[in-house]
Every structure is written in structure tokens, then in C-alpha cells.
Amino acid sequence: MTLFQSLDDRHPLTGRLAMGVEYDGSAYCGWQRLKHAASVQAALETALSKVASQPVKVHASGRTDSGVHATRQIIHFDPPAPRSQKAWVFGANANLPRDVAVRWVRPVPDDFHARFKALARRYRYVILNQPSRPVLERANATWCRDPLDAEAMHVAAQVLVGEHDFSSFRAAGCQSKTPWRHLHFLEVHRHGPLVVVDVQGNAFLHHMIRNIVGALVTVGRGEQDSDHLARLLALKDRTLGDVTAPACGLHFVDSLYDAGWGLPREPLGPNLLAFLGEWTGERPLPDCPMVEFRRGRPVTAVVAERVPEGDSHD
Template identity: 55%
Template sequence: MQSNGSAFERADPTPLPPGTRIAMALEYQGSAYRGWQRQDKPHVSSVQAAVESAVSHVAAQPVSILCAGRTDAGVHASHQVVHFDAPVARSAKAWLAGSNALLPNDVAAKWVRPVCEDFHARFSATARRYRYLILNQARRSAHLVGGVTHFDLPLDAELMHREAQCLLGEQDFSAFRAASCQSLSPMRNIHFISVTRFGRLVMIDIQGNAFLHHMVRNIAGVLMAVGSGQQSPGWTADVLATRDRTKGGVTAKPHGLYLVDVSYPDDYDLPKQSPGPEFIRAFVPA
């Protein structure tokens, strides 16, 4: 039986044969990167390039990595899942420790697992979960810069929560997708969404089968407009019904957005843990 990914877990030192498919969980602070996806220009940094460089050094040859969900510039992850096919014999311990020794300080591998060859970080996933963190106070915080979105008008978190419930279920989210979104369908299924206040921190917690480009940030922007009284209650449903992105107001900033969980069928037996980001676990229940 596999570990649940606890803070004191030790990766298995048993060598794995070449060709083993490896699943890896990552966390990263996205402020310094132009998003997850590797860029054509070598001077433009991406999380994918940083991870591939580290894993390739461990393998002593190039390794390509695929992720569960591509995060945008400035967006963070406390639980991104990737996979790659190991070109050489290495243990899970070697992949984990070696990668962490070579990764930049704002990217870390959390665990490594061998998985069956039909596992795919993106296509095997059944759900993604995001949290959007809003520091709701008059002044910004120097210590939380880049890690939260600062909003200086009072927010009614209970109203925002009620407002958000119209987004549940499978619906057309055209009004919440970026103009540059390349998805073939605007249909997405939202499993749950909640808005909760923890002191001066307001958290939007949302899970769905998948998300359109900028979808969570556009939802956050609409909910903040209603919660601050800049728009009337019911505006979220009105925007959704238009299926028109131009009716949905501004896109919320990326700083407060975290990919916090990716769900897979139990058959893959991947570690489970409470969603992050880690610095708010003392305040937010699992």
C-alpha cells in the first residue's frame, strides 16, 4: 500500500527499469515564469523548461514532460501532476532527490511514483481544483506580494458564495473564456465552488472536470465585482447567460491563483493530501 504523501515520506530506493512511466507531483511559485508551457524563445522562462532540465540531468539525456494542466504566467501550483517515460534505470528516490537538487528554489518535486503505461497526467485526470486567494484589506502586503491578489474594497464573501452557485454543473462557459482560448468546446462541468472568508483572506475554491483559458480568473473577477457592490446580485448568472466574454468585466490578476489538486481514478493509487497552498493550511480546513 502506498504512502499518502506525508511530510516525512521517503521515496523508494528500488531501481526502476528503463521505460517505466513516472508520475511526479510538483509545487511552484509562478511569479518568475511565463507560465507552465515551454517557450520558443530560450530567454523566456517556463516551469516546464525548468523541470525538464532537472529531470534530463538526472537521466543524463533529454526527457520530455507532460502536465495535468498548463498554468498561465504568474499562476502558482501546490499540486501539479506530470508524467514522463524514464529512458534509464533510476529509483523513485533518485528521480525525486536528483530533481529537487537541480530545480530552482521556486519549484519543488513532492513525490514520484511508477505508474502503468496507460497513465497520462492530462487525459487520465478526472478533475482539477483551483483556489483563488484574495487579501481583502486597504493596503497591500509586502510579505505576500505575488502570492495573493490584493483587493482594497470590502468583500461580502457570503454573497459571493451564493452568487457562485449558479455556475455548478455542466454549462456553456463562453462568457468566462479568454478570447485566445483554443478549446474546441466551451462546455465545462463545475463540481463545486465555495467562497469563504478567513480573517482578511477570502478564498474562492473551485473544482471542475477541466477549465477554459482564464476561466477561473474571469469567474473571480465577476464574483469580486458583485461582492464589492460594484455589480448587483445576480450579475454572475446574467453574464453566464450571455455567452459573451465582453459582458464579463475584467480578468482578475494571476497572483492569487493556485492549482491545488488533480484527481485520478483510484486504480492508479497516487498519493492524496490536503489541498494547498501550504502557507494557508494552518487557517483553511481540508
């Protein structure tokens, strides 16, 4: 699979478009447009509007919080003017700040929706585990000077896999109607000085991943035993949980869709982990309510009540 594909500059695209976007979230108060602060959505819409010479509104696969990064944020929009593939990608990037970039654009059917057609979202949390503070990685990894037992963290995390009430791991200001989420997998691995928490689920609550990582770090340091996360999960009370891990280590690396939509496969980020060689969509999705619901298959009424609206938060 090649990273280099030519962009058509001869045929204007009409109809709905999907786009892959990468950004460093350090300077933004999250993805969603805000009146009082800089957002990635506002930067992207401003750039696309300049390419189209008309206002453009985009819809994303999920929100990311202040300071959180993304390597594969999927968005869609209905262009008000026809432009070629090359014009959309090169034009957008010419008008975007250096910390946001468009990776690709593809025409999609009119019923595609970046948020409501997503089957799963995947994040990676990167911890640089070494005695000295980071320099080159300081903006995209969290530093932990204490030795971490990644294997103990992984064992403790497995209790969270599956469908659960994650009240103990949601922020106080979380706006989700339900605390129920389904984690497809949650893995912790060490790669030299890097400890990586790799998690995929149907959607996530506000600060959910960062709160999970905060609890896992206490296990990794030996301050808590392997049953720590099981106890927190059972309590269903965020006030009894651990600290929230910093935003700089969190990366939104994938939003998964049915192959029929024709979205490109690409290496999962961040580039710090390129040596892992994993590409989007390689792991099979589990048979779970969200996947069945999004594919238009029937689910029971009780299960349907637990299926979140599809917004991904962190």
C-alpha cells in the first residue's frame, strides 16, 4: 500500500465530499467551533471557504478536547462550488495554519455522514517513560519520570473491555445522555521508552480516555493493584477516581466505516508509532450493538437505548 497517490486536477468534484484531517491540538480549545476561543473546526471551515469562495460548514466524526491531537479526523461537507481533488487538498493546506493539514478528499454518496455512519473510534495515548524531561516529543507525549509496569497496566485495563457504565471515568461536565459505552479493545504496550495505551470503542465520554489513563498510571507505578480499575468501574463515581492525564499525550488515530464508503486506508498515527506498521481498518470489528445499529441491522429496544448518539469525545 503506497503513501503517495496522485491528486486529480482536471475533474471538478460535485456532491458530498469526505476528507481526512490531521492536527496538532496544542493551540486549540478542541475541535468544535467556539465563539470565545480558537478551534480546529473554525480553522478548517475558514480555509475551505476560501477555496470555494463561499461559506463551507463541515461535520466531523467526533469531537476532540482542548489540547488533543488527531491523525485521522474524518469530516464531510457539501461543497457550494465544484473544485478538483487537488484544488481542495492543496488549496485548503495553503490557507490552513501549520498545525492543521488535509491529507485527502474523496467523493461519497449523499447519505454518508462522518459522525452517524462511524462504526468505531480509536485513540492512542503516548507516555514517554524516562528520567529526563522530553524535548522533541514534549508537545505530543506525556512525560512520566517514574518507572511504569506496562504489563500490569494492560492486565488491569482488561476489565474495561466490553459494554459498561463508565460513570467513574466521565468528566463532571460531560453532556452525554448515557454513561454506557462499549470498548472493543484496550491494550497497553511498551516500546522502548514509550508506553502506549491503545483503545477503540463505539464512542467515548468527555475525558473518558484521559481518566482511564490516569488510573492506569497509578497501577503502573505500583501505587494500586491490578483490581484498581475494576473497583473504580463498580463505584460509578468520578469523584473517587484518579487524576485526569494531560491532553498532550492523546491522539485520535482512526474513525472506522464500512468499506463500501470507499474511504482510503492509511497508516495509523502518530508518526512516533509508525514502526508498528498498522493501517486503519486492519482489525475486525466486534459483533456489538453500535456496529449492528450503524449498519442498519435490528437491535433490541433495550440495547438500542444504550447506543450513544455517535459523538466521540475524549
